[in-house]
Amino acid sequence: MLSLYQVEKRAGGRLLYEGVTLRLAQGERWGLVGPNGSGKTTLFRLLAGEEEVDAGRVTRRGDLSLGYLRQEAVGAADDTPLLVHTTGSHGELATVEAALAAVEARLAHGGSRDELAAWAAEQGHLFERFQTLGGFDLEARAEAILHGLGFRQADFVRPMRAFSGGWRMRAELARLLVAAPDLLLLDEPTNHLDLASVEWLEQYLKGFPGAIFLISHDRTFLNHLVTKVASVEAGAVVTYRGNYDAFEQQQAERQVLKQQAAANQERQIRDTERFIARFRSKASKARQVQSRVKQLAHLERIEVEHDSAAVHIRFPQPPRSGRLVVEMAGVDKAYGDVAVYRHLDLTLQRGERIALAGPNGAGKSTLF
Ligand SMILES: Nc1ncnc2c1ncn2[C@@H]1O[C@H](COP(=O)(O)OP(=O)(O)O)[C@@H](O)[C@H]1O
Ligand SMILES: [Mg+2]
Known part of the structure; x- marks a missing residue:
């Protein structure tokens, strides 16, 4: 459906990604995790085609419909009423709706018998397509979604510009859910939601038929929704099966294995160095010493990432406040x-x- 192949990406003079290969298939549920500034949003922008890769390639299925909720989503702030905005222009349905309006206008205007028959037939096809695309229950669906995200009935007719940023972000989320694309890219969708809306969204997404790729720091939300986790680790994207808890467990196991491997290597390096130091001046061992020097030079060192550099901060004891x-x-x-x-x-x-x-x-x- 959508894939990255050997992708390299730099931002602000820094290498964010190198050799990243990732494949998203239909209906899959992925979480994307990683420290702040590690490039999660950038990865979404690459997937959505809003940003170009520096090397490698992004492949999108030709007819893929994609809904992207940006981290700093603000949404439109115009005169369009909320409900119209939410059901509004998305994909084929909008095209069919416009075509229907056009054919209705032609029919009303009149024409020859053959023309009228052709238009009526066209109208029939368009109606059918409209129904298949869920055109008739679109408004009902939009209302249910808006309610779920905390809007009230009275909000439906208010213009978009009357809502605060947080509410416009919800409206944007609602619009994407109504459009029901093949793939939803959600960049920290729960940041602006209250608890009731988060719980509603979680339930809704569980039943969502399309694929979901989700950036979130909300462990519970991720645990309930995703079955695969992609983790940004030192410029690579490492994938794990299972939800967030499973990811953490596997990551801890990987870390232990890596530490063991690094410790083994360290021991091997020390042995080799000792050999070199000991026999360096011995002519009879010159070849063996040479080969070990070469071996050391070519050795690929196992890097163990540490969670983060330790920072020591002291706060002076503040004076005691009153009761x-x-x-x-x-x-x-x-x-x-x-x-x-x-x-x-x-x-x-x-x-x-x-x-x-x-x-x-x-x-x-x-x-x-
Ligand atoms: N357009 C840009 N110009 C310069 N630096 C950028 C740009 N976009 C992102 N960055 C940098 O790339 C890094 C990754 O950013 P981002 O993808 O937003 O990370 P995340 O979403 O994981 O917090 C950050 O260091 C950020 O400052
Ligand atoms: Mg981000």
Whole structure:
């Protein structure tokens, strides 16, 4: 369906990928993991054709439909109402819809008998195609998806520009789900979602017929959805079978094996060096010494990556605060007509650990 072959990619003067080969097949569920800045988003941009490889090649099946949710997705901010935006222009359905409108206009305008018959036949075919593509239940599906992602009925007719960035990202996600492409590339889709929406999305994606490639730092989300993990490791993409937990276990096992191999090699190198040092000045051993020197020079050293360089940071002990850290009494807060808090009382005591929960837009950030 979509594959990378021996791909090399540089960004900002740095080699991100070298010799990356990867094949995505129909209906597969992949997670893409790796440290921040390791090139996950860049890999998606390569898959989506938004960025060119420096070497190697990307092959896409000719008729592949691809939906790409960008990490910094902002979505449109125009006058289009949310529901129209969500059901809007995607692929063949939009083409069929436009063709239907055109043939209807011709029929209304009139023509010769032969023309009218031909147009009516064309209209019949288009209707059939429209139905096959799910045109009739499109709106119902879009509404269900929008509800699932936390929108309310009243939002459906609001223009896109009336939504905040976070909500426009949800609208973009909804549009992609409605379009149901062969492959969904989702770059950290849960970042802007509240818990209820994350759970809904997880359920929805479980039933999604297409392939999914997912960048996420949400272990539970990955565990529930993916059956393969691609991990960016020192410029390579290593693939693992199973969900995120399985990936971690295999990676730990690999790491242990690699450490053992590195330790063995280290021992071998030391033995060789000792041999060289000992017999260097002996004419009778000159050839053996030479060959060992060569051997050492050509040895490919096993590199063991360390999780990360250790950083030591000290924070000076702060002076002790009072018992009462924060006190709010009878606080009101509104943005224009939207009342966020009314008569809010809140006290925080030293040492308390509190989670602030609530749907998006409830006022959590405002409280902070
Ligand atoms: N257009 C660009 N120009 C320069 N550097 C870039 C560009 N795109 C990405 N990078 C760099 O490439 C690296 C990988 O970025 P990215 O793919 O966003 O990583 P990730 O998604 O894993 O956090 C980063 O060091 C980033 O700064
Ligand atoms: Mg990224």
